[in-house]
């Protein structure tokens with residue numbers, strides 16, 4: 001065990017010189033040992049993750065399992081946003097919650113889970129409903145937003161705020177046996193935003209569909225863990241060889257076949273979120 005630590009410490013120290021002056025103590029080296037031995041992440045990548053701030057919008061079918069992998073990945077600062085309370089029908093897929101939590105606020109329960117899981121992580125919560133007015137203050141300080149909310153009005157408000165505040169957005173959705181995960185940086189020249197992908201037709205508040213359609217619980221888990229994988233990839237861009245933002249790339253997960261299909265969204269010059277009309 002001592003030799004293992006010494007080896008990891010030496011390896012981390014050598015890679016850290018390319019990093020940003022942070023370090024991992026023996027307890028953190030042990031916790032993240034299976035990341036650090038991966039050449040694609042290494043000590044430098046783990047140190048980079050510790051310095052990142054991810055805002056997770058929605059703690060439901062996507063956000064709940066995703067949070068467990070994001071916290072486990074050692075992303076140092078997490079902001080958790082959800083105005084809902086836990087319902088019994090959530091428990092079939094929202095793995096963060098248990099029967100005792102029914103009736104309690106998701107954001108508070110989620111913070112309690114993270115604090116118990118890894119007290120070293122810095123967790124902030126917001127239990128206000130996201131609107132076009134308050135979306136900006138929630139995204140402004142983040143390295144990445146992961147949006148797993150289930151209605152288009154919120155998604156588009158978050159997307160427009162991300163473009164305005166120049167923050168990248170990872171968007172994830174799931175319904176029935178279909179999942180969708182896409183990375184957007186509409187603030188960058190030539191890169192699409194989420195609104196380029198879905199258009200303006202969904203701005204109304206009454207477009208929610210997931211609740212009525214049903215969803216296989218494990219399907220939400222697949223989309224959520226895929227989103228967590230993509231989040232780590234984006235946060236490591238420039239810090240390790242795993243890092244790859246791949247802006248505009250959307251992945252469709254088909255749980256019935258099962259299969260994965262991927263394509264790239266082009267920037268819409270007329271987009272009201274990121275185009276010349278914005």
Ligand SMILES: [Zn+2]
Pocket residue numbers: 186192193194195196197267268271272273274275
């Ligand atoms: Zn756009």
